[in-house]
Amino acid sequence: MPYSAEIIVVGCGNILFADDGFGPAVIEALGEYSKENPLPDNVMFIDAGTGGPHFVFSLPHDEWKKMIVVDIVQFNAEPGTLRKFDVDEIPEGSYENVHSWPVNQPLHELANQCEVMVIGCKPERVSAPDVELGLTKSVEDAIPEAIKMILKEIGVS
Numbered sequence: 672m673p674y675s676a677e678i679i680v681v682g683c684g685n686i687l688f689a690d691d692g693f694g695p696a697v698i699e700a701l702g703e704y705s706k707e708n709p710l711p712d713n714v715m716f717i718d719a720g721t722g723g724p725h726f727v728f729s730l731p732h733d734e735w736k737k738m739i740v741v742d743i744v745q746f747n748a749e750p751g752t753l754r755k756f757d758v759d760e761i762p763e764g765s766y767e768n769v770h771s772w773p774v775n776q777p778l779h780e781l782a783n784q785c786e787v788m789v790i791g792c793k794p795e796r797v798s799a800p801d802v803e804l805g806l807t808k809s810v811e812d813a814i815p816e817a818i819k820m821i822l823k824e825i826g827v828s
Contacts, residue, residue: 676715678825679735683742685721689803690750690794690810694741695720697790697817704818714825737786739824741817743810744791751809753816755824756789758782790820 680701682694698718705716744756781787795807805811822828 674715674717674732675734677713677734677736678711678739679715679717679737680739680741680821680825681717681719683719683721683740685799686804687802688799689796690743690792690806691797691799692804692806693743693792693794693810693813693817694718696806696811697741697814697821700814700818701821708827710827711825733784735785737824738781738788739821740787740789741821742789742791743794743797744789746791746793748793749809750793750795750807751813752793753813753820754791754793755820756791758787758789788824790817790824792817 680698682696682698684691684694686692686695695718698716701710701716704710744754746752746754748754792810792813795809796803
């Protein structure tokens with residue numbers, strides 16, 4: 672199986688729409704971090720791009736113990752603010768796939784199999800449908816803290 676690990680960290684988002692690329696940017700930064708700082712063998716990092724719901728819907732494995740979804744989340748905070756959300760806390764309608772189907776339910780179902788959480792970053796600007804490469808400064812500045820949060824969740828402090 673291609674996603675065979677106990678802990679899966681999934682970065683979701685579209686790099687073409689400004690801050691929507693936060694999840695993939697965090698996964699890329701974790702890849703760079705891991706070159707100098709070896710991470711546990713039981714952890715896998717996936718840049719899911721806009722296919723995040725596909726991973727959540729159809730690829731669960733019996734060996735998964737934890738899934739950490741990294742994405743932007745609309746919540747009441749300043750842009751660049753990070754927060755760990757349990758599945759039950761995901762604001763209604765704030766976490767949807769490109770077809771506007773809420774992802775909350777599949778995450779709830781997956782949570783019956785393994786621990787599921789979302790490391791969410793409040794976006795400053797999502798440019799869709801206009802293409803705008805690159806994160807805003809507030810969201811880019813949140814990447815190092817997001818990495819610290821993920822490292823803590825995977826048992827590396």
